Amino acid sequence: MEEYDNMAEVATASGNENKYLSFHLADELYGLDILKVREIIGIQEVTKVPGAEEYLIGVINLRGKVIPVADLRKRFVLPMREYDARTCIVVVEIAGEAGPVSMGVVVDAVDAVVNLRDDQIEKAPVFSSEISRDCIKGLGKLEDKVVIILNIDRVCSADRVTEELSDEINE
Amino acid sequence: MSQEKIVQLLNDLAADVVMLEPGDLSSLGPLLNSIEELEKPDISAGFEYLLPRAEQLRDAIVTIIFEEFKEPEKSIELLSRSISEMQEALRNGADSCDSVAVEESKEFEGSEVSVERKTEADAAVEEEVVDEDQSQDSDDELFVGVDFSQDQDLYQGFIAESNEHLDTIEENILNLEQDPENLEILNSIFRPFHTVKGVSGFMNLKQMNVIAHHLENLLDDARNQKFYLDGDATDLILDGVDFLKKMLEQLNLALEGGTPETMPVKPFLKRVDTLHKVLLGGEAAVESSFDDEIVPPAPKIGEILVEEGVISPDDLEGALAEQQVAAAAEPEKAPKKLGKILVEQKKTDVKSVARAIRQQKQKKDVAGGAGSSIKVDMEKLDNLVDMVGELVIVQAMIHQDPDIAGLATRKVTENMAQLGRITSSLQKVAMSMRMVPIKQTFGKMVRLVRDLAKKTEKEIDLVMSGEETEIDRNMVDLIYDPMVHMIRNSADHGLETPEERRASGKNETGNITLKAYHGGGNVIIEIIDDGRGLNLEKIREKAIDKGLLSENDQPTDQELCNMILAPGFSTADRVTDVSGRGVGMDVVKKAIEKLRGVIEIDTNPGEGSIVTIKVPLTLAIIDGMVVIVGHERYIIPTLNVVESLRPLKEQYHTVQGEGELIKVRDHLLPLVRLHQVFHSEAQTSNPWEALVVVVEHESEQFCLLVDELVGKQEIVIKSLGERLKDLPGIAGGAIMGDGRVGLILDVAGLSRN
Numbered sequence: 001m002e003e004y005d006n007m008a009e010v011a012t013a014s015g016n017e018n019k020y021l022s023f024h025l026a027d028e029l030y031g032l033d034i035l036k037v038r039e040i041i042g043i044q045e046v047t048k049v050p051g052a053e054e055y056l057i058g059v060i061n062l063r064g065k066v067i068p069v070a071d072l073r074k075r076f077v078l079p080m081r082e083y084d085a086r087t088c089i090v091v092v093e094i095a096g097e098a099g100p101v102s103m104g105v106v107v108d109a110v111d112a113v114v115n116l117r118d119d120q121i122e123k124a125p126v127f128s129s130e131i132s133r134d135c136i137k138g139l140g141k142l143e144d145k146v147v148i149i150l151n152i153d154r155v156c157s158a159d160r161v162t163e164e165l166s167d168e169i170n171e
Numbered sequence: 172m173s174q175e176k177i178v179q180l181l182n183d184l185a186a187d188v189v190m191l192e193p194g195d196l197s198s199l200g201p202l203l204n205s206i207e208e209l210e211k212p213d214i215s216a217g218f219e220y221l222l223p224r225a226e227q228l229r230d231a232i233v234t235i236i237f238e239e240f241k242e243p244e245k246s247i248e249l250l251s252r253s254i255s256e257m258q259e260a261l262r263n264g265a266d267s268c269d270s271v272a273v274e275e276s277k278e279f280e281g282s283e284v285s286v287e288r289k290t291e292a293d294a295a296v297e298e299e300v301v302d303e304d305q306s307q308d309s310d311d312e313l314f315v316g317v318d319f320s321q322d323q324d325l326y327q328g329f330i331a332e333s334n335e336h337l338d339t340i341e342e343n344i345l346n347l348e349q350d351p352e353n354l355e356i357l358n359s360i361f362r363p364f365h366t367v368k369g370v371s372g373f374m375n376l377k378q379m380n381v382i383a384h385h386l387e388n389l390l391d392d393a394r395n396q397k398f399y400l401d402g403d404a405t406d407l408i409l410d411g412v413d414f415l416k417k418m419l420e421q422l423n424l425a426l427e428g429g430t431p432e433t434m435p436v437k438p439f440l441k442r443v444d445t446l447h448k449v450l451l452g453g454e455a456a457v458e459s460s461f462d463d464e465i466v467p468p469a470p471k472i473g474e475i476l477v478e479e480g481v482i483s484p485d486d487l488e489g490a491l492a493e494q495q496v497a498a499a500a501e502p503e504k505a506p507k508k509l510g511k512i513l514v515e516q517k518k519t520d521v522k523s524v525a526r527a528i529r530q531q532k533q534k535k536d537v538a539g540g541a542g543s544s545i546k547v548d549m550e551k552l553d554n555l556v557d558m559v560g561e562l563v564i565v566q567a568m569i570h571q572d573p574d575i576a577g578l579a580t581r582k583v584t585e586n587m588a589q590l591g592r593i594t595s596s597l598q599k600v601a602m603s604m605r606m607v608p609i610k611q612t613f614g615k616m617v618r619l620v621r622d623l624a625k626k627t628e629k630e631i632d633l634v635m636s637g638e639e640t641e642i643d644r645n646m647v648d649l650i651y652d653p654m655v656h657m658i659r660n661s662a663d664h665g666l667e668t669p670e671e672r673r674a675s676g677k678n679e680t681g682n683i684t685l686k687a688y689h690g691g692g693n694v695i696i697e698i699i700d701d702g703r704g705l706n707l708e709k710i711r712e713k714a715i716d717k718g719l720l721s722e723n724d725q726p727t728d729q730e731l732c733n734m735i736l737a738p739g740f741s742t743a744d745r746v747t748d749v750s751g752r753g754v755g756m757d758v759v760k761k762a763i764e765k766l767r768g769v770i771e772i773d774t775n776p777g778e779g780s781i782v783t784i785k786v787p788l789t790l791a792i793i794d795g796m797v798v799i800v801g802h803e804r805y806i807i808p809t810l811n812v813v814e815s816l817r818p819l820k821e822q823y824h825t826v827q828g829e830g831e832l833i834k835v836r837d838h839l840l841p842l843v844r845l846h847q848v849f850h851s852e853a854q855t856s857n858p859w860e861a862l863v864v865v866v867e868h869e870s871e872q873f874c875l876l877v878d879e880l881v882g883k884q885e886i887v888i889k890s891l892g893e894r895l896k897d898l899p900g901i902a903g904g905a906i907m908g909d910g911r912v913g914l915i916l917d918v919a920g921l922s923r924n
Binding site: 066 | 894
């Protein structure tokens with residue numbers, strides 16, 4: 001009994017515990033640092049902005065501020081599907097050139113807030129050429145499932161390093 | 172006051188000193204405050220023997236501030252020792268002998284020449300020392316020993332604040348020139364210098380501190396009526412302001428990681444000192460003329476006390492009567508202070524009087540110009556405006572909601588109407604908060620005209636009206652340069668020399684009038700001079716020469732005037748005799764157009780010219796025409812719209828099956844299909860079934876094919892954020908009446924397409 005307690009303590013001490021927002025995207029479970037999440041709103045009509053990058057599907061009005069919206073399915077080149085009642089826009093705060101900026105991210109459905117210790121997160125191997133490694137922070141192991149933890153700053157970042165990288169791999 | 176209070180103050184002091192960290196200058200402020208508290212007569216009463224020590228302690232702290240902790244440990248130790256000695260003295264009573272620490276602190280001060288000493292020292296005696304000492308660090312680097320990596324915000328705030336102070340000084344100096352005896356104006360110049368000196372000292376910006384200090388000394392003597400500030404002195408002070416401003420620029424540069432230039436601090440200080448000495452030399456002659464001194468009006472102590480309810484009006488009258496009796500009895504003595512009489516009569520206590528005196532001071536300060544306003548972060552203000560905009564939209568949505576309309580009882584209708592009124596006035600207030608009077612910009616022109624008059628050796632009177640006219644805060648800075656340019660032109664080219672003016676029967680002093688007023692949703696600024704006016708014949712020749720005009724054209728005078736705004740017109744050979752500044756008038760025109768404004772010039776040869784600048788009240792709102800293309804709404808700035816029409820099939824032409832043209836009033840204009848540019852779908856593809864909007868950019872016209880016209884509307888421009896900037900053809904976004912985002916078209920961008 002005593003031994004068990006000790007073990008539990010060791011486990012807690014071996015890593016900081018962080019909270020992540022998990023969400024569904026094309027049959028997979030993704031997560032992002034809860035500290036990056038500003039709010040979650042239902043899907044709404046998005047004004048298309050011509051000339052923008054493909055995955056930036058447009059802009060919305062968030063209480064008087066105009067913010068861009070990215071579709072994660074498009075971003076990760078997953079098959080598109082119709083938005084439904086569970087489709088959400090997660091408003092995240094990402095690093096911009098001049099301080100943090102808000103951005104909407106369209107996901108299939110929001111799942112839960114999960115606690116993950118650092119030792120529960122493993123480094124991600126490169127599976128896919130579409131999502132290059134620096135977009136994925138790691139793989140979080142929950143009891144029965146795996147959460148793909150995203151580096152949302154990289155996912156939404158303006159430079160096209162990731163795309164070039166994937167092009168290279170494709171070639 | 173009680174011993175307890177003093178003991179507590181000393182304990183606080185001791186604690187503060189313990190917490191003091193080397194290099195942490197800002198925490199010295201509270202220390203100074205505590206000492207000042209201690210020195211207050213109502214607190215130290217009965218313990219006067221502590222005062223010399225307190226004073227020495229303060230001197231020591233001041234020294235530390237200026238010496239920027241050369242020997243931090245030693246100074247802190249010294250401080251804590253002198254405090255503990257004060258505590259000791261308090262316990263032992265007045266008889267304790269001269270303390271060791273105080274002696275040491277004298278030594279400590281003496282061992283290094285403190286900046287404070289240096290600046291106050293009699294320049295004549297110590298000039299040698301000063302020179303030597305400063306030649307080491309003055310001219311080399313401006314910000315020795317300043318760590319910019321810390322307290323960036325603090326320095327930024329300092330820069331902004333100091334610039335404001337310097338602007339105030341500038342404005343008031345010019346007032347002083349009109350009225351050199353006015354003590355109130357003098358005070359309003361002295362005070363900002365004092366603040367700049369104090370804060371720069373605290374921020375460890377020694378060079379700024381020294382300059383401000385020298386100028387402050389000069390002003391202080393003027394304030395004490397030792398001499399007048401003549402033209403040379405005001406010039407010098409203005410130079411000082413420029414010098415300090417430049418230093419602030421360098422500081423800003425340094426903050427951003429750049430390398431600040433060196434500045435000739437020493438020669439400037441010498442100038443100040445020399446002039447100061449000259450002025451002091453003439454002291455005796457001037458002093459007698461100051462018999463009728465002007466006392467700034469301030470509420471009387473007695474009135475304040477009555478207002479506070481401390482004494483009754485009767486008490487006040489009694490005291491005033493006594494004061495007069497006493498004054499009559501001993502006329503050679505200074506009149507007894509009213510507060511003292513009241514205390515003696517036991518009508519009030521010292522504390523209330525002290526509070527009243529403090530209040531009186533405060534009121535004086537307010538009367539001295541500091542209005543009752545607060546500074547608000549621009550971002551917060553923008554947020555407020557955003558939120559109020561949203562409120563208006565939501566309010567409209569609720570109002571139009573069919574469910575609400577269904578249960579519209581009288582009460583609901585009334586309340587809804589009330590809500591609407593409140594939201595719209597809230598919106599007005601929020602928008603008005605961004606507005607500032609144009610006075611600030613006008614104020615800067617006073618200096619400009621003064622300098623120009625000196626430089627061109629003309630006599631110029633600047634008359635201003637409508638300074639209270641409000642304009643968007645962001646606009647103020649942008650309107651400044653074009654105004655400066657036009658005023659320079661008026662002073663340089665427009666106004667004649669006194670001799671010429673006399674010859675043409677005009678008053679020798681030329682007039683430049685600045686006018687501002689609101690008209691039709693715009694701010695209109697007029698710059699009027701009564702000079703020689705534009706030489707229309709020369710302009711005509713030049714325009715023909717440049718191919719802007721053909722020999723046969725018969726332009727009106729006004730058309731001719733505005734020719735000088737055309738690009739390439741004014742840069743080469745000058746129309747007027749005095750050479751310009753190398754910047755063409757077309758730059759001014761472009762700057763104004765960027766603000767979505769208009770500039771016009773009119774002239775009466777021989778009588779002067781009028782420059783009219785018309786800019787919108789705010790940059791945040793534009794008039795737009797809402798159009799629909801496919802499923803999206805776009806907004807075309809009304810400024811760009813020429814007309815809209817449904818062309819006949821016969822008006823539509825193609826060139827080689829590709830280039831599409833619409834013939835509008837005998838002009839063939841290219842057709843731009845918006846849905847093609849934006850890769851979206853249109854409802855109709857045949858121009859004769861849809862609509863075209865003729866738009867114009869820099870006198871180049873073309874047609875935009877749209878599906879529908881919705882109407883004209885005032886819209887608030889929003890940025891699409893850094894990820895979506897610089898998109899071809901899109902200037903920004905706007906939140907429409909239904910809460911969705913509409914895109915504003917960039918006609919200039921489309922014309923390049």
